[in-house]
Amino acid sequence: MANTERLTLLSSSPHLYAKADTRRLMGNVLMALAPAALFGVALYGLPALSTIVVSIVAAIAADAGFRRLVGRKPGIGDLSAMVTGLLLALVVPPSTPLWMTALGSIFAVVVAKEFFGGLGANIFNPALIGRAFLIMSFPSAITTWHRPGGFTVLTDATTSATPLNIVKMGGSMADVGRNFVDSGLAAGADYGSVLRTLFIGNRAGCIGESSILLILAGGVFLLLTRTIDWRAPVAMLAVAFAASWAFGLDPVFGLLSGGLVFGAVFMVTDYVSTPVTSTGRLIFGAGAGLISVLIRKWGGYPEGVSYGILIMNCATPFLDKLIRTKYGYVAPVKAKKEAAK
Amino acid sequence: MTIKSFKGGIHPPTRKEASVGKPLAYFMEPKQVVVPMNQHFGAPNQSLVKVGDTVKKGQRIADAEGRMTLPVHAPIAGMVKKIEPRAQSNNLDGPCIIIENDGSGATDFMPPLDAFACTKEEALARIRDAGIGGMGGAGFPVYVKLAPPPNKPIDTVIANGAECEPYLTIDEQTMHEMPEKVVEGLAIVMRVVGVKKGVIAMEEDTVNLVPVFEKAIAAAGHGFDITVQVLREKYPQGGEKMIITAVTGRQVPSGGLPMDVGCIVQNVGSLKAIADAFLEGKPLIDRGFTLSGGACATPGNIIVPIGTLISDLPPELLAYDAEKLRKILFGGPMMGVAVPRMDIPVQKNTSGVLLMTAKEAVAHQEGPCIRCGRCIKACSCLLTPVLMNAALQAGELEESERCGLMDCVECGACSFACPSHIQLVQRFRVGKQLLRNKKAAMAKPSAGVKA
Numbered sequence A: 001m002a003n004t005e006r007l008t009l010l011s012s013s014p015h016l017y018a019k020a021d022t023r024r025l026m027g028n029v030l031m032a033l034a035p036a037a038l039f040g041v042a043l044y045g046l047p048a049l050s051t052i053v054v055s056i057v058a059a060i061a062a063d064a065g066f067r068r069l070v071g072r073k074p075g076i077g078d079l080s081a082m083v084t085g086l087l088l089a090l091v092v093p094p095s096t097p098l099w100m101t102a103l104g105s106i107f108a109v110v111v112a113k114e115f116f117g118g119l120g121a122n123i124f125n126p127a128l129i130g131r132a133f134l135i136m137s138f139p140s141a142i143t144t145w146h147r148p149g150g151f152t153v154l155t156d157a158t159t160s161a162t163p164l165n166i167v168k169m170g171g172s173m174a175d176v177g178r179n180f181v182d183s184g185l186a187a188g189a190d191y192g193s194v195l196r197t198l199f200i201g202n203r204a205g206c207i208g209e210s211s212i213l214l215i216l217a218g219g220v221f222l223l224l225t226r227t228i229d230w231r232a233p234v235a236m237l238a239v240a241f242a243a244s245w246a247f248g249l250d251p252v253f254g255l256l257s258g259g260l261v262f263g264a265v266f267m268v269t270d271y272v273s274t275p276v277t278s279t280g281r282l283i284f285g286a287g288a289g290l291i292s293v294l295i296r297k298w299g300g301y302p303e304g305v306s307y308g309i310l311i312m313n314c315a316t317p318f319l320d321k322l323i324r325t326k327y328g329y330v331a332p333v334k335a336k337k338e339a340a341k
Numbered sequence B: 001m002t003i004k005s006f007k008g009g010i011h012p013p014t015r016k017e018a019s020v021g022k023p024l025a026y027f028m029e030p031k032q033v034v035v036p037m038n039q040h041f042g043a044p045n046q047s048l049v050k051v052g053d054t055v056k057k058g059q060r061i062a063d064a065e066g067r068m069t070l071p072v073h074a075p076i077a078g079m080v081k082k083i084e085p086r087a088q089s090n091n092l093d094g095p096c097i098i099i100e101n102d103g104s105g106a107t108d109f110m111p112p113l114d115a116f117a118c119t120k121e122e123a124l125a126r127i128r129d130a131g132i133g134g135m136g137g138a139g140f141p142v143y144v145k146l147a148p149p150p151n152k153p154i155d156t157v158i159a160n161g162a163e164c165e166p167y168l169t170i171d172e173q174t175m176h177e178m179p180e181k182v183v184e185g186l187a188i189v190m191r192v193v194g195v196k197k198g199v200i201a202m203e204e205d206t207v208n209l210v211p212v213f214e215k216a217i218a219a220a221g222h223g224f225d226i227t228v229q230v231l232r233e234k235y236p237q238g239g240e241k242m243i244i245t246a247v248t249g250r251q252v253p254s255g256g257l258p259m260d261v262g263c264i265v266q267n268v269g270s271l272k273a274i275a276d277a278f279l280e281g282k283p284l285i286d287r288g289f290t291l292s293g294g295a296c297a298t299p300g301n302i303i304v305p306i307g308t309l310i311s312d313l314p315p316e317l318l319a320y321d322a323e324k325l326r327k328i329l330f331g332g333p334m335m336g337v338a339v340p341r342m343d344i345p346v347q348k349n350t351s352g353v354l355l356m357t358a359k360e361a362v363a364h365q366e367g368p369c370i371r372c373g374r375c376i377k378a379c380s381c382l383l384t385p386v387l388m389n390a391a392l393q394a395g396e397l398e399e400s401e402r403c404g405l406m407d408c409v410e411c412g413a414c415s416f417a418c419p420s421h422i423q424l425v426q427r428f429r430v431g432k433q434l435l436r437n438k439k440a441a442m443a444k445p446s447a448g449v450k451a
Helices: A022-043 A044-070 A080-090 A098-116 A126-137 A163-169 A174-183 A191-199 A211-224 A230-245 A249-256 A260-267 A277-296 A305-319 A332-340 B121-131 B169-178 B179-193 B209-220 B242-249 B268-279 B374-378 B385-393 B398-403 B415-416 B425-445
Strands: B032-036 B060-063 B080-086 B093-103 B158-159 B197-204 B225-231 B263-267 B286-292 B300-305 B326-332 B337-341 B351-355
Touching: A022 A044, A022 A080, A022 A211, A022 A260, A044 A080, A044 A098, A044 B158, A080 A098, A080 A126, A080 A260, A098 A126, A126 A305, A126 B179, A163 A174, A174 A191, A191 A211, A191 A249, A211 A260, A230 A249, A230 A260, A230 A277, A230 B197, A249 A260, A260 A277, A260 A305, A277 A305, B060 B169, B080 B197, B080 B351, B080 B425, B121 B179, B158 B169, B158 B179, B158 B268, B169 B179, B169 B209, B169 B268, B169 B286, B179 B197, B179 B209, B179 B225, B197 B209, B197 B242, B197 B351, B209 B225, B242 B263, B263 B268, B268 B286, B374 B385, B385 B398, B385 B425, B398 B425
Parallel strands: B158 B197, B158 B263, B197 B225, B286 B351
Antiparallel strands: B032 B093, B080 B093, B286 B300, B326 B337, B326 B351
C-alpha cells in the first residue's frame, strides 16, 4: 500500500473549523428580531405585515439584481440582505406606503452596501441609511404614526402622536399618560402605568421599536449565543441614561421610549459598520447614546438614535486603531533598555 | 487545586475518543527506515556512512558542526541501501539515509551516565549525543535550550503534558504508562540547568493522572520540588507561551524566549527520551505518535523507530478506508501539515498521523470578512487578526506588524473561529515572509555606509 489511489486534499493549517458561519450568525439576528416583528404585526395589523414582507423581498431582490448587473459573484446565501430588509421595516412607521418602503430598502442595499463593496465593506449601517434616505425624501410620511389597534388599513382617524412627540412639543409625563388612556392603551394615566405601557410596547411608533421587553429578550438571546458583544449596547444605554438625566430629561422614560433600545440591541451591534476592538465598541456605544440624547434635547427631531449611530459610523476606522495590548508587549523605552543590556 | 489558564483560545471538539486509553503498541522492526538527515534548524548534516555500510541500532549516521545542529542515529540494525532525497512530512524533499533491516537487532548504545554525578558539560554533551530535539512538534535542540546564557537565570522547568491538539493522545498515554521516566527526565533537566522548581502541567481531561504523578514524583523525583498543575482544557494550552503564562503568570516578551522570564518548557516525550539517554545510553531513535482520523479503522498510540514509513505499518496497526480517505495530516489538525501520500517517514517531531474523511476535511470557500471580531477573542497571543488581515490585503505590512503580525505563533485559533472561513494563518505566513524580505532589502543598502 505505497500510494493512495484517490487524490488527497492539501491545504494550510488549521484543518478544523468551528461550526459558526456567517449564515448562522445572521440567522440568530433574524430569530432575535422575530418577537419584536411579530409584536409589531399584532399592534398594527396588515399594514405592518405588508411593510415587513415588501422590505425583505425588495432587499433580497436588490442584492441579487445589483450583483448580477455589475457582474459580482452571487451572494453565498448569507441572509444579510434579509436582515437589512427586516431591520429597515422595523424602524419605519406602519403607514409608510409600500412603494416607499421598497425604495428605502433598495437604497439601503444598493447604495449603502453594494456601492461600498458589498458585504463587509460598508461604512454605514445600511438599514439606517435607508431610513435616513426616506426621512430626507418623504419627511411627512415617515413622521406620521398611528395608535395600535390591529388594523387592516390605517386612516386619518387612527393617527397619533408618539410619547417622544408629546415630550418634544413640551408635554409632561402626565400628558403622555392621558394620551395612552385616550387611545385605549392603558387603564390609568399615572407614571407607573406610563412606564409599564412603554416597557410592554403598546404605544404608537415605528413597527418594531416599541416593545422594550421583546427587544431585550432578543438581545439576551444574541448575547447567550455569543452573536453580539455587550460593550456597545451597554455603553449606549448607560450614557443615554446619564445624559438624559444631566440634560433635565426623564432618564427612565428616555430609555424606554423611541428607538433607543432597538438601536442599542440591533443597530449598534452591526458587525461591519461598528468598531471591531473592545475599547472601540465602548466608545462607539457611548458616542451614539450621547448624540441621540443631544438630538432629543436640542435637535429638530423628537428622536435622534438613527443619526447618533450614523455619525458614530464615521468614527469607526479611528476607533479601530485602539487595539488591545498584545501578549508579551514590551514598551518602547523598556525595549531600548533591554537592547542596551 | 485551582485550574489555571491563559486569556484567549478556543474549544475545538477534542475527538480523542478513538485513541484515548489505547495502550502503546510497539512496532520496532520495520523492514526499512527512511531517516531524514536533517531534523533540526541549523547547518545541514553530513552523512557519516556510505551506501553498503552495515550499521547498528543507535549508531550515529549523520552530524554537522554548528551551534544548532543535531546528530541523527540509525533506528534499526541493517545495511545502508541508499542516500537520496525523499519526501518528508514538511512537504519538501530532503536527503534521507535508507536502511534495510538485516534482522540482527545489533545495538550500539552509549554507556549509561549518572546525570546526578557527572558534570553539567558532560550532561549537555550526552543530550546532544543522543540527538534529542523537542518532541512536541518544534524540534528545537534540547542541549541548546538547557544551556541559556548566564544573564538569563532559570527558576522553573515545566513538563508540558498539556496535549491540546484534537485527536492526539500519545503524550497522555506516555504519561499514563511511563510516569517515572517523565519525572526522571524532568529531574535530570532541573539538575543540569540548576533549577529548584519543576511543574508537571496537564489539562483537566487527564486529571486522573495527578495521583499517578504524585506517586512517581515521590519515587523518581530525587527529592526535588516538583508539583503537578492542572490546566483548563483549551487550545492552544500546550503552546510554550500559553503554558508559561498559565503556570507562572508571566508573559514571554515579544520577540523573546521562555528563558527571558526564567522558564524552560519541555514536552513529556522529550523528557522520557532524556531519561533513556542517561539510564540506558539510548539515543533518540524511536517515538510514539497517535494514529487516528475518521478514515482510520485502527486508531491507537503507536511507537515506531524514527524513519518508519506510515505505509510500512502492518495491517493490524494500520487499516483504513481508502475510499473515504480525503486528507492525510502529520501532526494535529490545528498546526499539522497535509501531505499527499502515505510513504512518508515518522520524524523526531511527529506526534500524530491523521487519516481524515471528506466530512472531517471539508474545505470552505473564503467569504468576505464581516468584522465580527471572533478572531480577536480566539487569538492566543492577544493580537488583532482581523486588522492584521485587512492591513495585509491593503499591502500595509507595517500596519499589520503594529497589529501583531510578527508575534503570531500560527496556532490556527483565529482561522478556526472565523465564520467566513478566511485562511488567516496562511495569509499571515505569507505576510510574515513579505515583511522579513522587505526588512532584509531595507537593511542591505546601509551595510557599507558605516563611518
